[in-house]
Amino acid sequence: MIDSQSVKADAVVGSDSRGFDGGKLINGRKRHVVVDTLGLLLGVMVTAADTGSLVEHCPAALALVLAIVERGDDTRGFVVLPMRWIVKRFFAHLMRSRRLARDFERRTASTEAVIYWSMTMVMTRRMTRSRPTRA
Template sequence: MATNPIHERLRLWVRVSKNREPSPSEAIMDSQTVETGTMVSKDVGFDSGKKIKGRLRHLMVDTLGLLIVVVITAANLSEQAGAKQVLSKLNSMRGLGRLIQIWVDGGYRGKGFSHWVINVYRWLWSVVTRHQEHKGFVVLPKRWLVERTFGWFNWCRRLSKDYEILPQTTEAFIYVAMIRLMLKQLV
């Protein structure tokens, strides 16, 4: 599904209202495994790491936590394969000429993949991981922004689980949730 023009316009307005440039220079990407409803069978897989049958939400957000791109895939798809879909969708969008750097977690690690992103898209690909000496919960620079966006989805009952038959419908509901959130920020 193409990005929503209403969502895009609101994201620009929110960024400008927060004294930011309309186009972000940095973005943060992560994925979230979500359990699917019992009647959902299209594009569903098993995430062996989290032991969940469902779908993956691949999100890219700006430094305000505002959604730029979302892609929904089966949960058994690797983060790097999902990232390729997100980056392809991102590359086709207009108005992101200032984007230079993308922050990701350890699931996107790999010199070959990082070099591929730099060579194909010309974006800096920075993996943020937790230091080995830290135990328990640690707030990681930049990465917490996308985690906060995932938390905002918990305010929407429809997004607590993936009830939609089609992944495109889930994407649409995520855009609607973000539109609702941005309208609240503008009022």
């Protein structure tokens, strides 16, 4: 699953890597993530919030074919698309890391590294948690 999240940028973020997301009314950066069905991170790309280069980036860097799933024209109200909750849960895990609640990094590569570091902590926590013993 692929999704993106717009986050506000701190004052130290330069104007060359900052943009305005008109849909969310956020001045900052956009995090594009690719997760598997367990919600584990496969890839991340951070761009200015007004940049939409994910369609070109997926086939080149990740060898993935991007298929965009849209809700139907006859659908009314809020509809959760199938399996979308997995990537939304991933963003919730990111927001638990205080450093990722807002983008404080000067370079987009640093932000991507912090996202990988945060997901490493989540994966380690999942592996080390105790499981109930069977009787």
